[in-house]
Amino acid sequence: MTPNDAGLASHSLRAFRKSLGATANDVNACLDDLLPLPEGPERRVVEAMRYSTLDGGKRLRPFLVVASADLFDVPRTYSLRIGAAVEMIHCYSLIHDDLPAMDDDDLRRGRPTCHKAFDEATSILAGDALLTKAFAVLSSVDSHPDDFIRSKLVAALADASGAEGMVGGQMLDLLAADLDFDEQQTERLQALKTGRMLAVSCQMGGILGQAEPEVLKDLDAYGVCLGAAFQIADDLLDMEASEADLGKATGKDEAAGKATFVSLHGPGRARKRAKTLVDQAVAALDRFGDTAESLRAAAAFTVSRRS
Numbered sequence: 341m342t343p344n345d346a347g348l349a350s351h352s353l354r355a356f357r358k359s360l361g362a363t364a365n366d367v368n369a370c371l372d373d374l375l376p377l378p379e380g381p382e383r384r385v386v387e388a389m390r391y392s393t394l395d396g397g398k399r400l401r402p403f404l405v406v407a408s409a410d411l412f413d414v415p416r417t418y419s420l421r422i423g424a425a426v427e428m429i430h431c432y433s434l435i436h437d438d439l440p441a442m443d444d445d446d447l448r449r450g451r452p453t454c455h456k457a458f459d460e461a462t463s464i465l466a467g468d469a470l471l472t473k474a475f476a477v478l479s480s481v482d483s484h485p486d487d488f489i490r491s492k493l494v495a496a497l498a499d500a501s502g503a504e505g506m507v508g509g510q511m512l513d514l515l516a517a518d519l520d521f522d523e524q525q526t527e528r529l530q531a532l533k534t535g536r537m538l539a540v541s542c543q544m545g546g547i548l549g550q551a552e553p554e555v556l557k558d559l560d561a562y563g564v565c566l567g568a569a570f571q572i573a574d575d576l577l578d579m580e581a582s583e584a585d586l587g588k589a590t591g592k593d594e595a596a597g598k599a600t601f602v603s604l605h606g607p608g609r610a611r612k613r614a615k616t617l618v619d620q621a622v623a624a625l626d627r628f629g630d631t632a633e634s635l636r637a638a639a640a641f642t643v644s645r646r647s
């Protein structure tokens with residue numbers, strides 16, 4: 341899909357990429373601070389955590405936290421730490437997803453996966469420690485002075501990343517080929533595995549901003565549509581992009597016989613569906629007017645990206 345298909349002029353897309361890059365730099369600095377190397381032989385696990393987090397991801401989830409929090413003028417010192425916590429969960433999920441017991445991948449973000457660069461046991465520990473550290477960051481007073489807001493952030497992220505969210509989606513993913521999932525089951529799998537983390541990123545910005553429940557509902561609707569569009573774009577890239585462009589193996593879903601919107605309906609219908617989802621995501625932002633421009637651009641970006 342081209343930027344114009346997504347209804348976004350290419351100069352806005354360039355501006356968005358710049359803004360995503362600037363936020364990524366700030367998030368990287370925050371992650372660097374939050375993951376200091378200890379003395380002693382246990383530093384190996386922190387080296388693996390740093391290897392898999394400070395390694396050039398797009399930082400889309402932290403961007404969504406920061407841009408949603410910006411709607412409410414939340415200080416960046418808070419939203420960046422919350423974004424870093426979400427990124428830690430995302431990175432842990434990638435480390436574990438790449439393990440031989442799961443997707444068994446050698447390449448991630450253009451480099452050897454964590455278990456290739458270190459070893460399997462260290463990778464399991466690095467993922468576990470990133471998951472744990474994320475909640476330590478959320479519960480720190482440096483992330484927000486209000487206890488109630490911090491506890492809401494913890495509950496939201498736990499819900500989205502656990503068995504009722506991303507982990508549940510990953511379980512379905514492991515079962516998908518054998519259970520021969522239909523379209524509805526495939527959409528549910530993807531909403532849990534990928535969509536929940538993107539949607540909760542937007543919600544956490546709203547929680548930081550003490551948004552009213554109906555406002556949080558709109559942010560969630562935006563995130564759910566963006567997540568579904570992101571997944572279709574990911575499946576299209578898996579089918580059409582090169583390993584060098586993506587920095588990871590491609591064509592694995594097809595080889596494993598896993599259903600995706602693309603495999604069920606073909607790339608043409610998948611592109612149309614992704615565009616409709618972007619339009620729905622953008623419509624959910626109506627109440628925010630011009631202040632939500634960067635979130636609108638993020639929705640268009642998810643389907644125009646090449647990696």
Ligand code: GRG
Pocket residue numbers: 396397398399400430432433434436437449506507510533534571574647
């Ligand atoms: C192991 C608990 C557990 C969960 C794994 C995230 C995940 C669940 C699996 C990753 C497999 C995958 C390719 C999912 C599709 C969507 C996705 C999460 C893509 C990677 O996210 P990007 O494009 O990656 O934001 P970067 O590298 O930019 O952070």
